[in-house]
Amino acid sequence: MNKKSIAIVVGLLMVGNFSAFAIGNDGKAQSRQNQSQLRQNQSQTDRLRCQPFKMNQVHLLPSRFQENMKRDSAWMMSIPVNSLLQSFRNTSGAFSSREGGYMTVKKLGGWESLDCDLRGHITGHLLSAYATLYAQTGSKAVKAKADSIVNGLAEVQQAYGRGGYLSAFAEGLIDRNIQGKSVWAPFYTLHKIVQGMIDQYQMTGNEKALEMAKGMGDWAYNKLKPLSEETRKKMIRNEFGGFNEAMYELYALTKDERYLWVARYFYHNEKIDPLKAGNPDLGTNHANTFIPKLLGEARNYELFGAKDSRKAAELLFWTLVNDHAFVTGELSDKEHLFKPTEQSKHLTGYDGENCCTYNLLKLADHLFSWNPSSKIADYYERALYNHILGQQDPESSMVCYFTPLQTGAYRLYSTRDSSFWCCVGSGFESHVKYASSIYFHSDASTSTKGNASLKGNVEKPSLYVNLFIPSQVDWEGTTITQQTAFPQSSTTTLTVGGKSKAFSLRLRYPYWATKMDIKVNGKKVKATKGTDGYVAISRQWKAGDKVEVLLGMQLREEATKDDASKVALVYGPIVMAGKLDKVEHPFSDPKKYNDYYTFDFKIPSLVVEKAKYEGLKSIKDFKTKAGVELIPFYDAHHCRYAVYWQK
DSSP, rough: OOOHHHHHHHHHHHHOOTTOOOOOGGOOOOOOOOOOHHHHSSSSSSOOOOOETTTTOOOOOOOOHHHHHHHHHHHHHSSSSHHHHHHHHHHHHHSSSSSSSSTTOOOOOOOGGGGGTTTHHHHHHHHHHHHHHHHOOOOOOOOOOOOOOHHHHHHHHHHTTOOOOOOSOOOOHHHHHHTTTTTHHHHHHHHHHHHHHHHHHHHOOOHHHHHHHHHHHHHHHHHHSSSOHHHHHHHHTTTTTTHHHHHHHHHHHHHOOOHHHHHHTTTTTTHHHHTTTEEEEEEOOOOOOOOOHHHHHHHHHHOOHHHHHHHHHHHHHHHIIIIIIOOSSOBBBBBBBGGGGGGGOOOSTTTTHHHHHHHHHHHHHHHHHSOOOOOHHHHHHHHHHIIIGGGGGGGTTBBBBBBOTTTTTTOOOOOOTTTOOOHHHHHHHHOOOGGGEEEEEOOOOHTTTOGGGGGTTTEEESSEEEOHHHHSETTTTTEEEEETTTSSSSSSEEEEEEEEEEEEEEEOOTOOOOOEEEEEEEEOOOOOOOTEEEEEEEEETTTTTTTEEEEOOOOOOOEEOTTEEEEEEETTTEEOOOOOOOOSSSOOTTTTTTTHHHOOOOOOOHHHHHHHHHHHHEOOOOOOOOOBBEEGGOOOOSSSEEEEEOO
């Protein structure tokens, strides 16, 4: 999308009294609680020590993050409603091909094609993304578009019959899944749709969306309840996304035991039992099939106190972060895990499926709520800046499926209406939810109630500052505005506004910081790092109070886990890439099936030669002695690059 088109669509987002990307109370959507906020009210509060703010409480200020959000929003809003509904309508019989359907509507390609088993997943992703965008902006245009999709899908659900089934593909694909026949992840797609409905209810207040989600839960219960245990175990070997997580959420909203039964039906014994037993060997699992299963386990812990579920979720997270993640925070090679002792052999053109990182960051939010720690936020920052932020091409707004780490490779982007990969869907969501984890908060009721072991561990109430992103948070009438040019600058300033409030301001002391200098209203305070990795400043805060933070940043090397001679260069949390040759057309070919998976980067040997690292020419201009310019990896677009260097 060109700049003119973006401007037009962003203008549409500003319909009514709300400015799409401005800060202000009027921008608070009349929404119910978002998914993360729901954890406090519908789980045992003694299991949560803190929680993220609602999406309508935190707003981005001008930054690269806000720019990405605007571009993402423009693309999302440009996709016609009738195109998103077309496959649903035709498959269900709600429309015939001559009735506003196949013959007249622009059809989506790629994974949304009528011959693709995953068709419909993008509509689900977009329902979640529109809900988040509405909570962020209060845009009437966004709400109207989402309502149109929900209304259209209601007609589809009715056309299928009273069972509650809702999909862009016939129920026969579900039957194939149950029978163990070849089929591409039908419950994965259903998860996106039902979660989209839940998010529409929680963040926009759409009551119809909740009823439709309940219908899908009813259908799932009636469909699966008669099946044998043998059939269940065979069926769930097929990828099902976070369908279990969505059913836990639906149970939390309704207290209908049938949805809890469905959630637990999707318990994958083969994968989760070893984690509960303390076995961290993840083998060569398909990463994005594995991770969402533990999001369901996280909700099981929060709702019912299942400590073994928490144990499994924590073990998976830390095993992936400590043993499997690349320097960028991304995971996997051709979507699969591999032995940490072979990491250097997996620097390929197919590293880092975006969906994996998207889901691991969701899991990170759960873990942080249970036990706030700077180590969790450290990983979040690493993955957010070096993988998620750079997924989007600033020129075209298109996104990557993989983020290659092979020297001389480059980012290969989607096309506007002919790709619609899973990572396009998670990308739609990722780029409108940057505000979700900048801040967390806690109070006495959510941290110590009913759990004597936690009393005194966290001073209450507390505001956790996890990320250094320009933003403003409204905490019950007290606002904290964060202004920073990080990472171009190593400083950030937080200014208090609104109501006076007594709380502990907890500033993350990053693992990469060589120092942390803090001033409160111009007076230096001692930066004492607590056991949680945060510097706590407790006082009665009032409007006009200002906190200035200076972080020491330096360039350092980080080697692969198995080969000390292959190193990445990291400045603070930012991976620096060597900018090599320019690439004129780095877009996937829609005429080739899953082009991103087989793409030949045709890397010239001369390009590889440039990537031998012999030190820096100058820290000031970030150039190697060979003259290769170093830029933040998230800015390495339309060019070949080097991330890991051969010493």
